[in-house]
Amino acid sequence: MSNPVILANEFYNHLNKDKKENGALTINIIEEAIISFGGQITYEQLDIGCDGKIEAIVDISIPKEPKIDSFSIIINNFYKDDEANRKRLLAHELSHLLLHLDIPSEAKSTENNKITLKFEDSIMSRGTNLEKEVEADLFAEHFILPNNILKLLLSERKYIKDGGFIDFDNMSKEEKIHKNSLRARAIKLGYVK
Numbered sequence: 001m002s003n004p005v006i007l008a009n010e011f012y013n014h015l016n017k018d019k020k021e022n023g024a025l026t027i028n029i030i031e032e033a034i035i036s037f038g039g040q041i042t043y044e045q046l047d048i049g050c051d052g053k054i055e056a057i058v059d060i061s062i063p064k065e066p067k068i069d070s071f072s073i074i075i076n077n078f079y080k081d082d083e084a085n086r087k088r089l090l091a092h093e094l095s096h097l098l099l100h101l102d103i104p105s106e107a108k109s110t111e112n113n114k115i116t117l118k119f120e121d122s123i124m125s126r127g128t129n130l131e132k133e134v135e136a137d138l139f140a141e142h143f144i145l146p147n148n149i150l151k152l153l154l155s156e157r158k159y160i161k162d163g164g165f166i167d168f169d170n171m172s173k174e175e176k177i178h179k180n181s182l183r184a185r186a187i188k189l190g191y192v193k
């Protein structure tokens with residue numbers, strides 16, 4: 001199992017290779033990346049309590065080397081105008097694709113060697129897959145904003161208020177990341193006493 005934080009950092013660096021951004025990934029970069037990996041993104045009205053889901057068609061002609069043919073990320077319409085949550089959910093679903101779409105052993109006998117794997121994020125699945133959900137959240141957080149970039153932002157003057165306090169409201173607005181998440185990570189990194 002890959003370490004979600006290391007994997008997330010690798011993805012951030014890969015996507016920022018030329019752009020030299022010193023902030024959180026934008027929704028455009030994340031959407032473009034998903035499409036370039038062969039994914040589709042749609043917004044649909046999903047059941048209450050279901051944030052999103054992912055479906056992947058996987059080619060298992062070579063059982064030891066399953067290959068993702070295509071995949072689709074479906075996000076609840078509810079979040080369509082909420083950029084912070086859209087970023088978080090897209091990264092979260094991407095993490096399930098990278099880390100959690102396990103090929104069942106009985107899948108080898110299908111006719112065209114292709115199987116569809118699904119992963120749904122609902123209140124119910126959070127309860128039964130808690131470990132996977134924690135991993136996916138961890139990936140999402142560090143994919144959108146790795147710690148080394150977060151540290152840069154935390155020490156940037158535009159985010160420091162009079163008295164040396166960090167302006168989480170402004171940072172949250174600019175970087176389109178939830179304030180609570182920024183604050184929690186800043187505390188963990190030792191920037192807030």
Ligand SMILES: [Zn+2]
Pocket residue numbers: 092096120121132133136
């Ligand atoms: Zn999930």
